[in-house]
Amino acid sequence: MIRTERLIVHGVDLEVFRGGEGDPIVLLHGMRSFSSGSRFPALLAALGSVVAPSLPGFGGTPRPKDFDTIFDVVHLVRAVLDSVPGAAVTLVGLSFGGWLAAEVAAAGHPRLGRLVLVDPVGIKIGDRQTADILDVFNRHPNEVRAAEYHDPDRFAPDFDAMEDVEIIRYARDRDALCLYTWHPYMYNPQLPRWLPRIAVPTLLVWGGNDGIVTPAYGRTFAALIPGAQFSVLPNAGHHPDIEQPEALAGLIATFLEG
Amino acid sequence: MQLWFHNENTYPFVPREVLDAAESVRASLPGHLLDPKIAADLFHECMDESLLCDDVGINIVSVEHHSGINSLYGASPIVLGALARQTRNVRVLSQGTLISLRQDPVRVAEEYATADVLLRGRLDIGFVKSGDSEMASNNANPVGNLERFWEAIDLITAALKNQDGPMRWEGKHFSHRHINLWPRPYQQPHPPMWGATGDPDTSRELGLRGMVNSVVLRGIDGTKRAWGAYRAARSEAGLPEPALDRFAYAAFIYVGDTDEEGIEVGSKLLWFLNTSLKQAPQFSKFLPGRMPAEMAPQVYRTKPRPGETRAARPADALIGMTAEQAIQRQIMFAGNPDTVFKQIMAAYETLGGFGHLIFIGRSGYLTHIEAEKGIKMLAKEVLPRVREATRER
Structure with missing residues (x-):
């Protein structure tokens, strides 16, 4: 059971989804914020005490004035880690949230115990004229939709069927993502240099049909993190948490037991 | 009443089926669809139309749009520079370099100061917020555009006014350690400033700053909203009522010998609306x-x-508007000189007056010869009557 609550961290009034008991798990959403009905946070709550904040500008969290860079978001995530009670924290980041989690882990954080990255963005590996990460702001929505999901007809948002509040949430998520990631598009040129500093057990999971960032990108990402495990989930695109939530939670459960 | 000629230098010569099949006629059409020889002819024709305006007493607007059939004036400072050297008499409004798309507003200020000197003080500076496909064409983050817009205006204004040696700027979006324009602008403290917008919130800020508010193709209702916000903001701030020279109305205009000619040729201007606005979602x-x-x-x-x-x-x-609809919405004035005079005056009275009328006088397949005839007819047969009728205002 997931509860929607408020959590004030460093003066930022965060919408958070909470559930479960035990060791703390901080879950960072991807391009889209979670909602109270999201399946994956509920599944993760069976593994520990989950806190999933909507980052500023996303979902139900306002964006403070002049809070508008990746730098701000990474510092806020560090402050969230400081705020959760209990033992070592497992940090799980999806897509954009995976980038943030990787930044935090590369810089190091005393509370960080384990790291899970699911289809993260955040690094540049290809040549100058090839996009590693499909440009969701510059390509036709139909192309993005097909790349984003293994089964778009089943899982992609249908605006005609969605309620106003859901569409507004979607638009807020897109605005916030654009603000933070427009340039350079979805990556930090310096991050590959620092990923080898990650010193906690790390699992990377990749949707086998991710057309936003491919599994090949994922293997390169994983190879930069010492000892990282890498798993591919079939029948999932860029959002395994939406298309394969049980299988994803299962992989994380195995990782946490190990 | 000041009259301004506005010509986007459109490139209509891409096959219809290509445009119909394209998801966007802006930003993404491959360059091979443009013939540089035709483009060269267009640039020279449009420059000649501006020089004709210079001869007949119509001011000139220099515009900027990027990467599409709707305009070839992406590098607007270059066109402004050519106009600055070639014209002798009228004022030139750059409306404008799209400042929130430029990485360094100090360079924009330098370009404007140079243009003003070359023009011997005949420059007006217009600011446009931009948006849509131009964000992609210029790699500019669409979120935060408005914030960059106003900070860039503040920085350009400060740079133009500065005569006291190197000046520093450490803002949110722009920073510069050594701003010192040579030449400084010809006009003091800086050329007149305009903003093109129909957005009431932006109009309010223009009102507070006393800048000219031009409204392009928003029709009567949209223009009233914008100028109402402008006036209200000044009134609420205890500032004096704005003079009519703070307001500019823009419309398609074509004057023929007869109503039939005016409407038939003027209808070609609507290509801009009906063909060149298509953009991908x-x-x-x-x-x-x-x-x-x-x-x-x-x-x-x-x-x-x-x-x-x-x-x-x-x-x-x-999109998809007919000449009758455009005339009825008062975004187009077309017909014989008497008809156009009455259409202009009707809009003028409905809006409570305006000090500037910007006319879009060439677009799409409207030819150079037709454009020059329209300019001459407007200057000779209509402008004196409009000036006479609005003299007291």
Whole structure:
């Protein structure tokens, strides 16, 4: 059971989804914020005490004035880690949230115990004229939709069927993502240099049909993190948490037991 | 009343079937579809039309749009420079370099100061917020555009006014350690400044700053909203009522010998609305930051829900318009000289007057010869009557 609550961290009034008991798990959403009905946070709550904040500008969290860079978001995530009670924290980041989690882990954080990255963005590996990460702001929505999901007809948002509040949430998520990631598009040129500093057990999971960032990108990402495990989930695109939530939670459960 | 000639230098010569098949006629059409020899002819024709305006006493607007059939004036400072050297008499309004798309507003200030000196003080500076496909064409983050817009205006203004040696700027979006323009502008403290917008919030800020508010193709209702916000902001701040020279109205205009000729040729101007506005959804309805998220339900859905009003960008309402509709909405004045005079005066009276009329006098397949005839007719047969009728205001 997931509860929607408020959590004030460093003066930022965060919408958070909470559930479960035990060791703390901080879950960072991807391009889209979670909602109270999201399946994956509920599944993760069976593994520990989950806190999933909507980052500023996303979902139900306002964006403070002049809070508008990746730098701000990474510092806020560090402050969230400081705020959760209990033992070592497992940090799980999806897509954009995976980038943030990787930044935090590369810089190091005393509370960080384990790291899970699911289809993260955040690094540049290809040549100058090839996009590693499909440009969701510059390509036709139909192309993005097909790349984003293994089964778009089943899982992609249908605006005609969605309620106003859901569409507004979607638009807020897109605005916030654009603000933070427009340039350079979805990556930090310096991050590959620092990923080898990650010193906690790390699992990377990749949707086998991710057309936003491919599994090949994922293997390169994983190879930069010492000892990282890498798993591919079939029948999932860029959002395994939406298309394969049980299988994803299962992989994380195995990782946490190990 | 000041009259201004506005010509976007459109490139209509891409086959219709190519445009119909393209998801966007802006930003993404391959360069091989443009013939540089035709483009060269167009640049020279348009420059000649501006020089004709210089001869007949019509001011000139120098515009900027990027990467599409709607305009070849992406490098607008270059065109402004050519106009600055070639004209002798009239004022030139750069409306304008799209400042929130430029990395370094100090360079924009330098270009404007140089143009003003070359023009011996005949420059007006107009600021345009830009948006849509131009965000992609210029790699500019659409979220935060407005913030960059105003900071860039502040920086350009400060740079133009500065005569005291190197000046520093450490703002949120722009920083510069050593701003010191040579030449400084010809006009002191800086050339007159305009802003093109129909957005009431932006008009309010223009009002507080006393800048000219030009409204392009928003028709009577949209213009009233913008200028109403302008006047209200000044009134609330205890500032003096603005003179009519703070307001500029823009419309398509074509004057023929007869009403039939005026409408037939003038209708060609509507190519701009009917062909050159098409943009892919990622550059328009799904562009982040373009409108408040609260409006997304009306914009994202493919069909409205019962009782829901549709929200769209202002330009969407213009696509597919006929000459009759454009005249009725008062975004086009076309006919014989007497008809056009009456149409202009009707808009003038409805809006409570304006000090500047910007006329879009060439677009699409309207030819150079036709454009020059329209300019001459307007200058000779209509402008004196409009000036006479509005003299007391």
